[in-house]
Amino acid sequence: MGEIGVSNPFSEDLVSRNLAEACSVVIFGATGDLTHRKLIPALYNLAVDGELPAGVKILGFARRDWSDEFFRENLEKLNREVSRTGHDDEIWEGLAANVQYHQSEFQDEEGYQRLAERLDAIDRERGGKGNRLFYIASAPEYFDDILLNLKKAGLSQERPDCEGCWSRVIVEKPFGTTLATAQHLNEVVNGTFEEKDTYRIDHYLGKETAQNIMVLRFANAIFEPMWNKEHIDHVQITCAEHLGMEGGRGGYYDKAGALRDMVQNHLLQLLSLVAMEPPTDLTADGVRDEKVKVIRSLRQWDTPELVAENVIRGQYLAGNVDGNEVPGYREEERVDPESETESYVALRCMVDTWRWSGVPFYVRMGKRLPKKATEISIHFKETPSVLFNATPGGVPAGNVLVIRIQPDEGISLMMNSKLPGTTLRMEPVKMDFRYASSFGKSSPEAYERLLLDAMAGDATLFARRDEVEEAWRFIDKIHHAWAGEGKGIPIAEFPAGSWGPREADELLAKDGRSWRRL
Amino acid sequence: MSALISTQGLGKPVEVTAIDREFRKLWEADDASTNASLMNFLVYTEEPEKLVKNSEAIQELTREHACRAVLIAMDREASELGIEAWITAHCHLAHGKKSICSEQIAFLLHGNSLGRLRNTVFAHLNSDLPLVFWWQGEFSDLFEEGLYRRLDRLIVDSSTWTDPIAGFRRLAEARADTQGRLVTQDLSWTRSYFYRLSLARLFDDPIAQRHFSKIETFRVTAHPAQRMAALLLVAWVITRAGWKLLSRLPDERGWNLESGESGAAAIRLEFTWLEDAAPLAELEIIAPDCTVRVSREQGKSHLSQAICTEGHCLDFSGPADADEPEGLMASQLARGGKNSLFREILPQFMKLLEGAG
Numbered sequence: 001m002g003e004i005g006v007s008n009p010f011s012e013d014l015v016s017r018n019l020a021e022a023c024s025v026v027i028f029g030a031t032g033d034l035t036h037r038k039l040i041p042a043l044y045n046l047a048v049d050g051e052l053p054a055g056v057k058i059l060g061f062a063r064r065d066w067s068d069e070f071f072r073e074n075l076e077k078l079n080r081e082v083s084r085t086g087h088d089d090e091i092w093e094g095l096a097a098n099v100q101y102h103q104s105e106f107q108d109e110e111g112y113q114r115l116a117e118r119l120d121a122i123d124r125e126r127g128g129k130g131n132r133l134f135y136i137a138s139a140p141e142y143f144d145d146i147l148l149n150l151k152k153a154g155l156s157q158e159r160p161d162c163e164g165c166w167s168r169v170i171v172e173k174p175f176g177t178t179l180a181t182a183q184h185l186n187e188v189v190n191g192t193f194e195e196k197d198t199y200r201i202d203h204y205l206g207k208e209t210a211q212n213i214m215v216l217r218f219a220n221a222i223f224e225p226m227w228n229k230e231h232i233d234h235v236q237i238t239c240a241e242h243l244g245m246e247g248g249r250g251g252y253y254d255k256a257g258a259l260r261d262m263v264q265n266h267l268l269q270l271l272s273l274v275a276m277e278p279p280t281d282l283t284a285d286g287v288r289d290e291k292v293k294v295i296r297s298l299r300q301w302d303t304p305e306l307v308a309e310n311v312i313r314g315q316y317l318a319g320n321v322d323g324n325e326v327p328g329y330r331e332e333e334r335v336d337p338e339s340e341t342e343s344y345v346a347l348r349c350m351v352d353t354w355r356w357s358g359v360p361f362y363v364r365m366g367k368r369l370p371k372k373a374t375e376i377s378i379h380f381k382e383t384p385s386v387l388f389n390a391t392p393g394g395v396p397a398g399n400v401l402v403i404r405i406q407p408d409e410g411i412s413l414m415m416n417s418k419l420p421g422t423t424l425r426m427e428p429v430k431m432d433f434r435y436a437s438s439f440g441k442s443s444p445e446a447y448e449r450l451l452l453d454a455m456a457g458d459a460t461l462f463a464r465r466d467e468v469e470e471a472w473r474f475i476d477k478i479h480h481a482w483a484g485e486g487k488g489i490p491i492a493e494f495p496a497g498s499w500g501p502r503e504a505d506e507l508l509a510k511d512g513r514s515w516r517r518l
Numbered sequence: 519m520s521a522l523i524s525t526q527g528l529g530k531p532v533e534v535t536a537i538d539r540e541f542r543k544l545w546e547a548d549d550a551s552t553n554a555s556l557m558n559f560l561v562y563t564e565e566p567e568k569l570v571k572n573s574e575a576i577q578e579l580t581r582e583h584a585c586r587a588v589l590i591a592m593d594r595e596a597s598e599l600g601i602e603a604w605i606t607a608h609c610h611l612a613h614g615k616k617s618i619c620s621e622q623i624a625f626l627l628h629g630n631s632l633g634r635l636r637n638t639v640f641a642h643l644n645s646d647l648p649l650v651f652w653w654q655g656e657f658s659d660l661f662e663e664g665l666y667r668r669l670d671r672l673i674v675d676s677s678t679w680t681d682p683i684a685g686f687r688r689l690a691e692a693r694a695d696t697q698g699r700l701v702t703q704d705l706s707w708t709r710s711y712f713y714r715l716s717l718a719r720l721f722d723d724p725i726a727q728r729h730f731s732k733i734e735t736f737r738v739t740a741h742p743a744q745r746m747a748a749l750l751l752v753a754w755v756i757t758r759a760g761w762k763l764l765s766r767l768p769d770e771r772g773w774n775l776e777s778g779e780s781g782a783a784a785i786r787l788e789f790t791w792l793e794d795a796a797p798l799a800e801l802e803i804i805a806p807d808c809t810v811r812v813s814r815e816q817g818k819s820h821l822s823q824a825i826c827t828e829g830h831c832l833d834f835s836g837p838a839d840a841d842e843p844e845g846l847m848a849s850q851l852a853r854g855g856k857n858s859l860f861r862e863i864l865p866q867f868m869k870l871l872e873g874a875g
Contacts, residue, residue, distance in 0.1 A: 008718060008721045008722050008727065009758040010714070010717050010721050010755070011718040011722065019718065019719070019722065022719075022723065049837065050712055050716075050837040052836075053719050054716070054723070054823050055723060055834065090835070091820070094820075094835045125832075436616075437552055437584065437612055437616065437618045438554055438584055439582070
């Protein structure tokens with residue numbers, strides 16, 4: 001067999017995925033919450049599971065004047081609190097020995113030159129391959145500076161002296177705030193890194209149940225033949241949060257709103273997984289080609305009338321959540337008392353494809369709802385009422401397949417069953433699959449999977465440029481209507497701790513439907 | 519009949535004909551627990567005294583693998599035919615909240631009767647769920663086509679075999695009889711999983727890759743009780759690297775290997791068996807200027823990985839495989855799959871095994 005420079009024979013067939021490659025991971029915004037609560041615990045848990053490639057170095061890049069030691073101590077403190085698998089000192093020490101801190105302003109070009117020198121030194125020390133993974137977890141206003149400075153320091157380009165080496169970038173959300181800003185950011189990103197090396201993270205796609213949507217649809221022959229307008233009446237996607245604007249998040253949220261913060265990315269990604277055609281293969285572009293077609297096929301709500309008819313925006317008033325009195329949205333800390341930002345949004349989306357013609361996808365997202373839950377429900381058409389229409393109570397509603405994304409990940413199927421007794425009465429019963437009950441082993445956190453994929457060069461679970469821009473195109477038109485001629489469209493109100501405004505119920509009621517009770 | 523065999527902890531003794539009814543009663547009396555099952559998991563032994571130990575193993579395994587467990591112990595020495603059964607449920611709090619339970623039926627079969635094992639197995643399965651069979655110890659005449667033809671997955675532990683050549687040949691026959699449909703797994707192979715992963719990761723490094731064609735020595739140190747695990751690991755390296763077995767070393771402690779590289783010297787494969795070593799203690803691949811090493815100290819739960827070149831070493835650490843069969847079984851069940859890599863390395867493994875005499 002001889003030289004193995006092209007591929008490593010020992011990695012073939014060892015695990016059923018691409019093996020992650022050793023690299024230096026540079027995290028921008030390293031002193032922030034995301035790094036401490038998600039990224040480092042994710043890398044630690046990968047080490048616990050033996051998934052982290054040997055020789056991974058982690059460099060935290062941030063403005064604060066911290067030492068390597070202080071940085072590691074802070075990371076360790078949080079890892080002890082939040083790590084999925086607990087904290088093992090021996091494994092932590094192995095990981096921490098490869099963690100360093102790099103102090104620099106994000107705008108400081110010289111800081112990036114020093115970073116390049118440090119990375120070169122690490123590569124020399126490692127004796128070879130200089131793979132680099134840049135994770136931009138800073139506040140979005142620094143994205144441009146970071147990307148441009150990486151380019152100036154020569155950190156984003158392929159190096160002629162390093163055959164087969166790669167430099168990749170992971171960009172956190174929000175990826176733009178409008179179509180124009182997303183396009184601008186894409187220009188900057190793609191002016192720095194090639195699209196194939198750009199990983200726009202949407203952590204929802206790293207969740208076990210989101211990944212299971214494709215398996216459910218395409219690995220089970222009973223579902224796909226029914227996955228169309230002939231058999232499905234409508235689809236509901238719900239993302240309910242019981243939290244409000246705690247921890248000062250009102251400042252960011254009041255500028256974004258539910259539509260931009262959640263629908264543009266997470267919920268449209270889920271919608272596209274549910275509605276996409278079977279991909280020709282499971283390559284990143286094979287899957288993403290099909291997803292983007294769905295988003296491109298969304299009927300555009302581009303006039304104030306269409307927006308008023310199909311989109312409901314709302315805000316919570318003071319109310320009661322989890323037994324506690326909570327303020328209304330406009331009374332929240334760092335929220336404009338005159339704010340017109342939606343803390344709740346409900347939409348009717350139409351996917352204008354052959355498969356989905358006439359099937360509405362109802363999407364809702366809200367803060368301060370009664371509980372935290374994200375799920376997709378597929379509502380099948382009712383059976384013809386020819387056999388059971390004379391029975392007391394008639395035929396109950398059609399079958400509902402529910403895919404629970406979080407918490408309590410799983411799948412359930414509602415079907416009708418005869419009640420025991422001498423008369424023919426029917427009631428819906430539930431067949432329920434729960435990940436936590438069926439698989440004792442806890443699922444990896446979304447960030448674990450996504451970091452590993454980025455190290456392995458698998459972009460399937462990351463958003464592509466056209467996906468992001470098409471989603472913004474759809475969202476922007478609704479925003480323009482709210483901000484322009486449609487400014488008169490009222491903001492629906494509802495008490496905190498309830499399931500959203502009456503207008504959202506009416507959105508479905510006028511179609512003869514109702515929101516699923518969670 | 520089981521007066522001499524401990525059955526403590528097996529649960530409620532039941533008539534064989536009443537097992538389903540007794541389970542129904544059990545669940546009707548308990549609204550707070552959920553009965554979960556992803557597979558039928560059968561554990562068979564011809565050492566009856568292991569029944570209680572196997573039940574304890576199921577108690578642990580069901581933390582991660584909800585199943586209907588059927589434990590069967592055969593007391594073949596008993597003069598009279600007889601059968602005893604017990605039922606119980608192993609319950610665990612899932613994520614600190616809901617109690618998730620797995621059903622267990624334990625059978626103690628007395629006397630020697632050929633079809634009874636098969637009948638006992640197939641009469642007490644959860645329909646439609648996969649059938650995983652853990653055969654403990656050597657294969658006996660009860661391992662017959664009528665039994666294994668209906669299994670989805672057969673798991674053995676070749677480290678417990680006194681005649682591994684016969685055991686692996688029997689395994690190959692079973693695969694052939696089922697046209698390859700039967701997935702076979704060996705806990706001795708599972709035992710080397712993190713060694714394989716570590717070696718694969720080390721050879722991602724360009725330093726290791728550059729020296730690959732110059733490898734001169736390949737050393738493996740293991741505990742003598744884990745000879746099968748060591749040979750399987752070596753067979754994997756040889757198969758993946760494209761090397762060939764040439765001849766036994768004169769001292770019979772290893773082999774000369776051919777690298778396939780024209781003009782390259784033979785690679786010397788050396789085994790060291792140490793009573794006080796970890797099950798798999800060390801794997802070392804040595805080229806003139808580069809040594810790649812994966813090792814484990816006895817009692818440690820981590821593997822040390824190192825690449826040494828030109829006077830300095832880069833060290834890493836990673837998880838190690840479990841030592842106990844229960845832990846290995848939990849890992850094996852979590853991985854699933856068709857185990858095609860195991861099948862792929864068996865020809866080289868058999869050469870090593872048969873060549874070793």
